[in-house]
Amino acid sequence: MKFKITAEKTAKINPSMIGLFFEDISCAADGGLSAELVENRSFGHITPDFEFYTDESGKTRERLSGSAPEPGFGWEITRGSAEYLKDEDGFYFMRLRGGKDGAAAINSAFGGFALKRGAEYNAALTADTRGYSGRIILEAVSGGKVSARCLISENGAGVLKAESGAADCRLRLWFPDLSKDGSVDIKMLSLIPSDAVLGIFRRDMAEAMKELRSGFLRFPGGCAVEGYDLKNAYRWKHTVGPSHRRKQDFSRWAFKEPEYNQSFAIGFYEYFLLCEYLGCEPLPVINAGMACQFNTSETVPLYDKNGNYTSEFSEYLSDALDLIEFANGDVDTKWGRLRSDMGHPEPFNLRMLAIGNEQWQTENNQWFERYEAFEKAIHEKYPKIDLIFSAGPRVGDKRYEAAHKRLKEKSAKNPAYAFAVDEHNYNTKEWFFDNADFYEGRDGISVYLGEYAAKPYETGGETRFNDMISALSEAAFLCGLERAENVIMASYAPLFSKRPPHSHWAPNMIWFDAERIVKTPNYYVQKLFAENMGAFALKCEADDGVYAAASLTENGDLIIKLINPTENEIEVELNITAELNAAAEGDITVLCADSQTAKNTFENPDNIKPKTEKFDRRGTSTLKPYSLTVINLPHK
Numbered sequence: 213m214k215f216k217i218t219a220e221k222t223a224k225i226n227p228s229m230i231g232l233f234f235e236d237i238s239c240a241a242d243g244g245l246s247a248e249l250v251e252n253r254s255f256g257h258i259t260p261d262f263e264f265y266t267d268e269s270g271k272t273r274e275r276l277s278g279s280a281p282e283p284g285f286g287w288e289i290t291r292g293s294a295e296y297l298k299d300e301d302g303f304y305f306m307r308l309r310g311g312k313d314g315a316a317a318i319n320s321a322f323g324g325f326a327l328k329r330g331a332e333y334n335a336a337l338t339a340d341t342r343g344y345s346g347r348i349i350l351e352a353v354s355g356g357k358v359s360a361r362c363l364i365s366e367n368g369a370g371v372l373k374a375e376s377g378a379a380d381c382r383l384r385l386w387f388p389d390l391s392k393d394g395s396v397d398i399k400m401l402s403l404i405p406s407d408a409v410l411g412i413f414r415r416d417m418a419e420a421m422k423e424l425r426s427g428f429l430r431f432p433g434g435c436a437v438e439g440y441d442l443k444n445a446y447r448w449k450h451t452v453g454p455s456h457r458r459k460q461d462f463s464r465w466a467f468k469e470p471e472y473n474q475s476f477a478i479g480f481y482e483y484f485l486l487c488e489y490l491g492c493e494p495l496p497v498i499n500a501g502m503a504c505q506f507n508t509s510e511t512v513p514l515y516d517k518n519g520n521y522t523s524e525f526s527e528y529l530s531d532a533l534d535l536i537e538f539a540n541g542d543v544d545t546k547w548g549r550l551r552s553d554m555g556h557p558e559p560f561n562l563r564m565l566a567i568g569n570e571q572w573q574t575e576n577n578q579w580f581e582r583y584e585a586f587e588k589a590i591h592e593k594y595p596k597i598d599l600i601f602s603a604g605p606r607v608g609d610k611r612y613e614a615a616h617k618r619l620k621e622k623s624a625k626n627p628a629y630a631f632a633v634d635e636h637n638y639n640t641k642e643w644f645f646d647n648a649d650f651y652e653g654r655d656g657i658s659v660y661l662g663e664y665a666a667k668p669y670e671t672g673g674e675t676r677f678n679d680m681i682s683a684l685s686e687a688a689f690l691c692g693l694e695r696a697e698n699v700i701m702a703s704y705a706p707l708f709s710k711r712p713p714h715s716h717w718a719p720n721m722i723w724f725d726a727e728r729i730v731k732t733p734n735y736y737v738q739k740l741f742a743e744n745m746g747a748f749a750l751k752c753e754a755d756d757g758v759y760a761a762a763s764l765t766e767n768g769d770l771i772i773k774l775i776n777p778t779e780n781e782i783e784v785e786l787n788i789t790a791e792l793n794a795a796a797e798g799d800i801t802v803l804c805a806d807s808q809t810a811k812n813t814f815e816n817p818d819n820i821k822p823k824t825e826k827f828d829r830r831g832t833s834t835l836k837p838y839s840l841t842v843i844n845l846p847h848k
Contacts, residue, residue: 213755213784215774217762219791220751223697225763228427230690230742231492231703233663234483235434236474237465238709238716243322244724245417245708246477247408249333250383251286251322254400255296255304256460256475259285260440262467274467276440276508285471291316292390297397303457306398310390314346317385318353319401324380326727327352327359332406335362335370337385338456340397346389350403354378372403379727400456409489412482416729417708420722421490424735425742428493430566430662430703431483436464436474437497437569438504442512445499448535451479452550464504468716481551484539484560493563495600498535500568500582501528506605514578514585521585529589536562536594564598565590566634566662572604572611573618580618591628598631600660607637607650619657632660632700641666641685645777648688648759651696658698663705664689665719665734671809677719680820680838681808683733684777687840690741691761691773695749704738711814723814730817733810736803737840740822744801744842746771750792758782758835768847770794776835779808784833786843794845800827804839 234240243251260279267273283296283304292315294308308315335350348364350372359378364370385401404411409418432446439445439461450459455477463472478486480496487494501512501524512524521529534547539562541548548559567586573579583601590597601619604611615633622629639647644666651659666682668675676682686704693699709720721738723730746763750770754760759775770792776782788794803822812819827833827843835841 213758213782214787215758215760215772215784216753216787217770217772217789217792218751219789221748221764222751223695223749225694225745225747225749226427226700227745227747228493229693229699229701229745230424230426230738231428231430231495231701232421232424232426232490232707233430233434233703233705234432234707235705236432236436236463237434237706238720239469239472239714240706240708240710241478242473242475244710245413247404247412247414248475248477249321249325249403249405250401251320252283252473253402253475253477254456255283255306256458257282257285257473258460258462260462260466260470262470279462285473286320288318288320289316290318290384291386301457307395308387308390308398309395310387310392312392314386314388315390315396316387319383319385321382322726324382324726327354327374327378327381329374329377331374333372333374333403334406334411335364335372336400336402337364337368337370338399339368340399342395342397344387344390344394344396346387349386349388351384351386352378352381353384354381371406410485412478413486413489417722417724418486418489420729420731420735421707424739426490426492427742428495428564428701428703429483429487429490430495430497432480433464433497434569434705435504435506437499438464438502439499440464440467441503441508442501442510445503447531448480448496448498449531451476452481452538452554465716469714480535480538481554481556485556487560494539494560495564495566496535496562497566497569498532499528500571500579500586501525502568502571502577502579502582505570505572505574505577509574509577511577514581525582525585529585532565532567532586532590533593536565536590536597562597564600564631566600566602568602570605570636571602573614584622587629595628600632600634601630603633603635605636607635616656623657630657632658634660634662636663637661638663638665638667641669641682644685644689645759648692649695650689650692651699652692654696654698656698658700661693661699661702663703665704668718676809678732678734679809679811680733680805681777682719683737684775684838684840686734687737687741687773687775688759688777690737691759691775694745694761694763697749704734725814728814728817730812730814732812733803733805733820736820736822740801740803740840740842741773744771744773744844764792768793770845770847772843772845774835774841774843776837776839776841777808779837781837782835784835786829786833788829793848794829795848796828796830798827798829798843798845800825800833801842802836802839804836806838808838810838
């Protein structure tokens with residue numbers, strides 16, 4: 213096979229095209245990216261109640277019948293007794309009373325955590341001890357044995373040191389000297405590993421994100437933004453301020469796992485900090501006064517009887533404006549001052565904002581008018597904020613077509629109407645191979661491919677996903693995105709999933725449990741593209757069966773990507789025009805597998821990893837079966 217590369221620039225590429233999308237799904241936040249080891253640490257747990265029924269098509273559906281506080285969730289009182297009371301602001305706390313042998317409570321710690329030998333864990337207790345001057349002991353307990361212990365000081369601090377490792381640990385908070393007549397009021401207990409990134413994020417998960425070198429982070433969802441109903445909608449103001457004074461709620465995905473809660477230990481402030489750590493741009497998504505259209509489709513009314521915005525809808529508009537002030541405002545503004553009080557006087561320099569998640573126009577919801585209300589209000593006050601518009605949940609359907617028609621009409625009169633359109637595409641691996649050129653040659657508004665992934669498929673009676681062929685299909689599609697000038701951003705979804713039975717969706721880029729993470733082949737495809745994105749796409753020609761892209765950096769370095777999704781080796785002769793002045797020697801990185809169904813697992817997490825070697829382009833090269841090959845040739 214001959215691969216011909218010319219000097220003709222066919223499209224401008226956003227070098228920061230590849231980004232990340234974080235949604236709290238499959239326990240990705242609490243018990244996942246959040247380094248917090250205490251479950252229901254401030255007694256704000258909400259438990260929903262779902263009932264299931266069969267719809268007209270015979271499918272089993274769920275509906276919410278109610279939700280209620282469960283302040284004692286995750287806690288077991290083993291000595292003494294406890295009751296859960298509300299303070300003057302409506303937040304629950306635990307009143308722990310003494311018994312014969314003092315008082316003690318065990319926390320479930322998200323099903324158990326792994327105590328690492330030699331590691332330290334920072335404990336923080338917020339409590340009113342009511343004159344109690346005895347010992348306060350925190351213990352990590354595994355299999356009925358104490359694996360580590362520390363004393364909590366008068367100011368509520370302690371350091372748990374692990375002399376040896378232990379799996380499946382729970383936490384025991386013990387007041388051994390608390391008498392029958394005594395009590396303590398516990399507002400919050402926290403335990404965070406001392407190596408947590410920024411004291412907030414689980415290190416291996418955060419570092420895996422950083423290694424991707426992504427251009428942006430979209431957060432906090434996803435359907436989680438919309439909520440199951442409007443009471444469950446994600447409101448960013450509930451997620452800032454002191455962490456133990458945040459109004460919690462059940463997860464939008466709780467119908468899969470009823471105890472799945474949102475403590476907001478990672479709230480909007482923490483997301484902005486995460487973006488700084490990752491070195492990427494923040495892309496928050498805000499609710500447009502619409503609950504998930506796959507659930508209740510509930511909306512706040514847009515207009516009152518006089519044709520003005522209702523007070524309910526106006527509150528959502530204010531939330532958007534206040535968020536921008538929180539991110540970018542001076543410290544003498546209301547929300548800028550809160551950001552400063554939380555520890556970040558400097559602005560976060562927010563530039564982009566997405567309105568709604570997977571919204572689409574229906575006869576009753578007035579989605580288009582809602583977006584236009586946000587666009588007008590935001591751009592009147594903050595004209596430099598770039599807004600992203602939703603084209604619904606699926607590329608190519610009637611909802612998608614209606615959104616693009618509206619965008620075309622409105623953008624013709626108002627170029628600032630939308631910075632990009634958010635398109636979502638979960639499709640078969642065959643579709644991604646067959647439609648690698650889907651966006652090439654398209655005119656119109658810029659595209660943000662906000663969610664995409666190759667869907668699970670059946671083979672040999674087994675459901676497959678996150679395997680090599682799925683990753684290669686996404687790589688082939690990404691080559692097409694490089695060649696399409698109107699695609700400016702793309703993010704794989706979902707990012708994280710806890711291993712079954714806590715997984716609510718497949719595929720996922722990174723799998724995790726209490727001890728380990730697994731980077732999938734899909735992860736490494738994202739990494740290789742993010743690390744090797746040029747500034748200009750070049751015209752190139754490859755034989756059928758091989759997917760390819762070539763690009764040029766601002767410095768004139770040449771980047772070549774070649775995908776061989778077949779079981780055969782392919783000999784390649786690079787035909788690079790002399791005009792590009794590419795060096796004969798460079799680097800080659802190969803991601804490959806022995807079979808198309810190969811994958812990484814918890815038992816073998818490094819089964820598929822990229823390898824980099826020196827490369828000489830003179831002569832022929834071999835594309836390995838089931839491989840993505842990236843070649844870097846510097847400019848002479």
